[in-house]
Amino acid sequence: MTASPSTVRNRLLRAMAPDDFARLKPHLEPVTLGVKQVLVEANEPIEYVHFLEAGLASVVAISPDNERLEVGHIGREGMTGEPILLTVDHTPHQTFIQVAGSGLRMRAEDLSAAMEASPSLKAILLRWVQVLMIQTAQSALANGRYAIQERLARWLLMCHDRLDGDDLPLTHEFLSLMLGVRRSGVTEALHVLEGVKIVRTSRGRIHLLDRARLAEIAGDCYGLPEAEYARLIGLPLNN
Amino acid sequence: MTASPSTVRNRLLRAMAPDDFARLKPHLEPVTLGVKQVLVEANEPIEYVHFLEAGLASVVAISPDNERLEVGHIGREGMTGEPILLTVDHTPHQTFIQVAGSGLRMRAEDLSAAMEASPSLKAILLRWVQVLMIQTAQSALANGRYAIQERLARWLLMCHDRLDGDDLPLTHEFLSLMLGVRRSGVTEALHVLEGVKIVRTSRGRIHLLDRARLAEIAGDCYGLPEAEYARLIGLPLNN
DNA sequence: TCGGTTCTGTACGAATTCGACCAAGAAAGC
DNA sequence: GCTTTCTTGGTCGAATTCGTACAGAACCGA
Known part of the structure; x- marks a missing residue:
């Protein structure tokens, strides 16, 4: 059923000591994850945590007047349900699947016991929580101090880090939620990237052609949480 | 030297079990904290954690091109040096004193051992880390989705929650860093508040006259982390 | 193959915020 | 006292982003 450490793709599971992995293994259950599937509902008890194997999840903050914004980005380098790690059983944030994939889930209480x-x-x-905190802080910085173009570049790079291949299945609508801007702002910023052949787009997907130049555009808006991940977890975030 | 639980003003120390407090007490050392004093330097090992008794500290994210933005707000409801709690000894963020005050500090390794x-x-x-995470996420949401006027109201309320009295010793320059906007934008937004007699300002200080109406202006931009604090720590954040 | 839904392209004026200034007032230091 | 530094008030045009709207294209299910 559950894979052995070497065939697991989740980088947290791979980075942990073999007997820690062995401790979790009996509780891990493979699941497929569909787009928009909610893994953690806001203000409801967290039943399962998920170690992603493929795909991408977003943590979004929601305000009472229904403003939404992505504050966390989780792929196979991490896990969802971080409040469990902090001995908290629910959160005002929502976590859902943004790019379909698969993962290994386990019951929150089993993880608490193992910890x-x-x-x-x-x-x-x-330490994974620390990475998430830094990522959230960078999001705040990006939203406050950088223009749409740079933020878009940053988010595309973050997605690319966490997915296989250069095809990013993202709609402008999704990106507009992530970036906290209006949808047509995303369309325009993408056209700029397309104009200089950094990406090629078609309905519902963005094909990355030139990562190096995309990173140039993102500038200092990108990179810090990724470096912290490597430092704290001991593996590079991307393949 | 160190106060007994009942005379300590820090709300985390007050909220903890008596024997947990007793465990920390021998290590706690009172310190006064001056404006701009750095409690945690970016990318340097954290030597001390601080439980604030009075005053206010800010956690700021710094990008390589020197953009800065406040991502955390810590008063006597919390402590500085949160990476220590996550078994991490340094962070890319800086924590410094924004409003002078005092606190109790202890060596990071003593706290780790006690934990x-x-x-x-x-x-x-x-759980305190969880509160900080939510606060950072709200900052991201505020920066991404709300206008200067609302964000200013939010920050003033956050300061007011954590200080004694209605006088907030803040310069426009400081507020502009916290809010991630230009300085004269703060001046203009403050004039609006002054025009409707919600605040009165003088050089270096903002006197809050009408908290209720300020909260109205902040709207849904304010309140969530404060409610989480009460829920998770078991004491209201403000007095 | 048809009809509905989702996604993208594009347009417009309006509102917000910026960046860069300069000048005057207030406090602090000598 | 006098000078220096910090803080605030204010302006200008420019740039960015917004809100809203609509139409065509791509896709999906029946």
């Missing part, structure tokens, strides 16, 4: 039993497991998962 | 020894201490401090 209690293993300090080293606890440590690596708490 | 290892007491699950209940660990739990309450990790």
